[in-house]
Amino acid sequence: MSEQGYDHATVERRWQEAWDEADVYRTPDDVDDPTYVLGMYPYPSGKLHMGHVRNYTITDAYARYRRMRGDDVLHPMGWDAFGLPAENAAKDRDTNPRDWTVDCIETMRGQMESMGFGYDWDREITTCTPDYYQWNQWLFSRFHEEGLVERRDADVNWCPHCETVLADEQVEGEAELCWRCDTPVEQRELEQWFLRITEYADELLEAIDDLEGWPNSVRQMQRNWIGRQDGAELEFSVEGYGSVEAFTTRVDTIFGATFFALAPDHPISGELAEEDEDVRHFVEHEADPEGDEPNGVETGLTATNPVTGEEIPVYVADFVLSDVGTGALMAVPGHDERDHAFAEKMGVDIEPVIAPEPDDWDGETIPDAPDVSEAAYTDDGVLVNSGEYSGLESETARERLTADIESAETATQYQLRDWGISRQRYWGTPIPVVHCEDCGSVVVPEEDLPVELPEFINTTGNPLDAAEEWKQTTCPDCGGPAERETDTMDTFVDSSWYFLRYVSPDLEDAPFDRERANDWMPVDQYVGGIEHAVMHLLYSRFFTKVLADHEGLAHREPFTNLLAQGMVQLEGEKMSKSKGNTVSPQRIVEEYGADTARLFMMQAAQPERDFDWSEEGVRSTYAFLGRLQGMVEEYVDSTPDGDDDAIASYVDSEIDATVAIASEKYDELTFNRALRETQELVRTLRQYADFTEPHAETYERGLSAVVRLLAPVAPHLAESLYEQLGDETEDEFVVDAEWPTANVDHEYVRKRRKLVENTREDVRHIVDVAGIEDPQRIDVVVAPDWKYDALEIAVESDADNLIGELMGESHIREQGDAAASYGQDLQAEREALSRTLDPDEEHAALESAAWLIEREFDASVRVVGAxxxxESVLKNAEPGRPAIEIED
Structure with missing residues (x-):
């Protein structure tokens, strides 16, 4: 080992070559105990960033851990290789997206290999290759056969700079800018291809409750995106336009409807805009659905309430959305916050028609109406000011009114819309359709797939429109002239099923092997960024359900457990090229090694949390690994011959405790806690070796446990140390070694550790406060048995008079003033009391750990019974907090 640290470059290069030569990470197709671990595959942007490193270290560490626990682990990697960034990069550099993408993949694959990620590269997939995207086209055809594909006109988000359609989530901020280039987004009407995800809306929503291994935040985001609302559709008669259908979830509030509102793009709004300058100006220039405050314009029209017959004013309002409900609504400002804000702004009446149900309500008396002048009352309650329906509870009133109103029908609405997959760009999967004047739009037959991309043409707009030779074709149905569809698929299609392709990446006659997929799926542990919480995960769930219905897939959900990892920050801000605050993974690997980068990231925070990158933390981690190598080398060079004594027993117990707790934390993916335990064990082993000649078997067992516990996170050095510890009966690689095991009582360990640390801290405090420079002897005095009994009673008791209960025990009462004083202490701290070890366990634990105190203070230590x-010393001894007497 050099003075600067261990030779990480030599160690890592050696073991990466050894793993590759032995084909260590290849996963057979047929296995007995399958575990599928997967990180969201990356877009090949050219270089790994720290977010990539963290994501893939998490999955790699967990995959290695599960493998050491005996599982057959599938841990593949691939490339989300289509997309507009590559097309733009190719245009800027006058090259083509394919060459650009391939170069980026080669660079990133090399970086991944330098990080020591244990992927089965035989299963690598690249979505921009025909042998992958032909199955996107095949799936499109299957969805089309099942009535799940539709082509229709639609208003779309259009980026004039990128010259492509954007999904709603790709339009950012109040200024509505393109997520890629910050250009203001326009609205256009185009013919688009849609996948009918709404056909699965109910199942997608209801199955969320079963995703117990997913973060609650992600599940709620999906619920909100699907946005199911149960209510009623009913008709209001609008002056000059007849019946207009509105949707409401609160028909019980209909007596409080004081205005009617239309979306800016409602057909009536469009007609009004042609005749009324105020409406036209509002629709074209002022309407802002994303604005902080609702805004609108009065039309001069009225709508007739179907229950009261009352005529109420009609507004065009930007808080009404045409794609939510019917684009028209009855507005009840007394019981809806948004309606209330609009009514205040426009001077519309606000009337209460729902009152909170009184605590002592008899079910008959009509309660007083609430004051809704300042804020809406939005909960259910009892109807007031509602004619014959007054006095009914909200739920009952909803049922009654829906039945009584002639035009009303129960209805369910969703915020979820069908998935528009059309993109006006080159670098994507060609949609397998030809357009024939006689036959219309015809899906390309399976035997003619894949429809491959032509050579790239560097032009404005969609390069496929300029590829005339490619575009001109014949109709599969009639043989006449036809044109290919020039839209390509949204790249979310690629990622909606890629996890299935990994199980049979070379299969030539189907997108995936059904039998293997049913064995391996669902993915046991999926890891990726929170930014994909809605779209990618929702689309993947949709595809999985369709494939279960029509292709024999045995599972209806793709991912059992999901971890959304936090960001890597620098000085509190997300690393970003635009901010100039990135840290190069390659530099860290070159200076400190991949193991250092991996270990630092995993120990810095729980995987779900953001954390700040720290160069000092990296250096500290590097130094730790160097010290560990030094410990192993020193042990191997001079095998110790110490006694199997109380100290060895303590160290043995700490080894068991560390293995048990770290294993539990690995199971939970709280790697930082597992690594903290492991590093504490290293510290204990160092203290042991510094204090006395270690017992060889105990010390080697501890080092072996540390090496295996670190192996998932720091695999290169772990391999080197595993080899140095050298047991010919063991597996060749630590990645194939058995995980260390220990069966311990976690609660006992917690109590013992707390006892030892509190005792050491008390000694430090006394030495410091008393100014004792050279303590000669330290007595640690265990409390008398009766105090343990008193504590047990106090923990169990719910009596108001705890002291009285204690004094009811004769052996405690016999202690006189000492019992009374201790009882008062217990009474005062009652809420914080907890059990400790029993007297014999406490005495034994302190005996075995006394060497730690002796080592720290260079003084003889005695553990003394009560x-x-x-008595003067004994009065200070309590369960879990022995008295300390120091002689200098």
Whole structure:
């Protein structure tokens, strides 16, 4: 080992070559105990960033851990290789997206290999290759056969700079800018291809409750995106336009409807805009659905309430959305916050028609109406000011009114819309359709797939429109002239099923092997960024359900457990090229090694949390790995011959405790806690070796446990140390070694550790406060048995008079003033009390750990029973907090 640290470059290069030569990470197709671990595959942007490194270290560490626990682990990697960034990069550099993408993949694959990620590269997939995207086209055809594909005109988000359609989530901020280039987004009407995800809306929503291994935040985001609302559709008669259908979830509030509102793009709004300058100006220039405050314009029209017959004013309002409900609504400002804000702004009446149900309500008396002048009352309650329906509870009133109103029908609405997959760009999967004047739009037959991309043409707009030779074709149905569809698929299609392709990446006659997929799926542990919480995960769930219905897939959900990892920050801000605050993974690997980068990231925070990159933390981690190598080398060079004594027993117990707790934390993916335990064990082993000649078997067992516990996170050095510890009966690689095991009582360990640390801290405090420079002897005095009994009673008791209960026990009462004083202490701290070890366990634990105190203070240490000291000392001893007497 050099003075600067261990030779990480040599160690890592050696083991990466050894793993590759032995084909260590290849996963057979047929296995007995399959575990599928997967990180969201990356877009090949050219270089790994720290977010990539963290994501893939998490999955790699967990995959290695599960493998050491005996599982057959599938841990593949691939490339989300289509997309507009590559097309733009190719245009800027006058090259083509394919060459650009391939170069980026080669660079990133090399970086991944330098990080020591244990992927089965035989299963690598690249979505821009025909042998992958032909199955996107095949799936499109299957969805089309099942009535799940539709082509229709639609208003779309259009980026004039990128010259492509954007999904709603790709339009950012109040200014509505393109997520890629910050250009203001326009609205256009185009013919688009849609996948009918709404056909699965109910199942997608209801199955969320079963995703117990997903973060609650992600599940709620999906619920909100699907946005199911149960209510009623009913008709209001609008002056000059007849019946207009509105949707409401609160028909019980209909007596409080004081205005009617239309979306800016409602057909009536469009007609009004042609005749009324105020409406036209509002629709074209002022309407802002994303604005902080609702805004609108009065039309001069009225709508007739179907229950009261009352005529109420009609507004065009930007808080009404045409794609939510019917684009028209009855507005009840007394019981809806948004309606209330609009009514205040426009001077519309606000009337209460729902009152909170009184605590002592008899079910008959009509309660007083609430004051809704300042804020809406939005909960259910009892109807007031509602004619014959007054006095009914909201739920009952909803049922009654829906039945009584002639035009009303129960209805369910969703915020979820069908998935528009059309993109006006080159670098994507060609949609397998030809357009024939006689036959219309015809899906390309399976035997003619894949429809491959032509050579790239560097032009404005969609390069496929300029590829005339490619575009001109014949109709599969009639043989006449036809044109190919020039839209390509949204790249979310690629990622909606890629996890299935990994199980049979070379299969030539189907997108995936059904039998293997049913064995391996669902993915046991999926890891990726929170930014994909809605779209990618929702689309993947949709595809999985369709494939279960029509292709024999045995599972209806793709991912059992999901971890959304936090960001890597620098000085509190997300690393970003635009901010100039990135840290190069390659530099860290070159200076400190991949193991250092991996270990630092995993120990810095729980995987779900953001954390700040720290160069000091990296250096500290590097130094730790160097010290560990030094410990192993020193042990191997001079095998110790110490006694199997109380100290060895303590160290043995700490090894068991560390293995048990770290294993539990690995199971939970709280790697930082597992690594903290492991590093504490290293510290204990160092202290042991510094204090006395270690017992060889105990010390080697501890080092072996540390090496295996670190192996998932720091695999290169772990391999080197595993080899140095050298047991010919063991597996060749640590990645194939058995995980260390220990069966311990976690609660006992917690109590013992707390006891030892509190005792050491008390000694430090006394030495510091008393100014004792050279303590000669330290007595640690265990409390008398009766105090343990008193504590047990106090923990169990719910009596108001705890002291009285304690004094009811004769052996405690016999202690007189000492019992009364201790009882008062217990009474005062009652809420914080907890059990400790019993007297014999406490005495034994302190005996085995006394060497730690002796080592720290260079003084002899005795653990003393209660019958060996004066009462003056004994009064300070309590369960879990022995008395300390120091002689200098």
């Amino acid at each position: 019958d060996e000291v004066d």
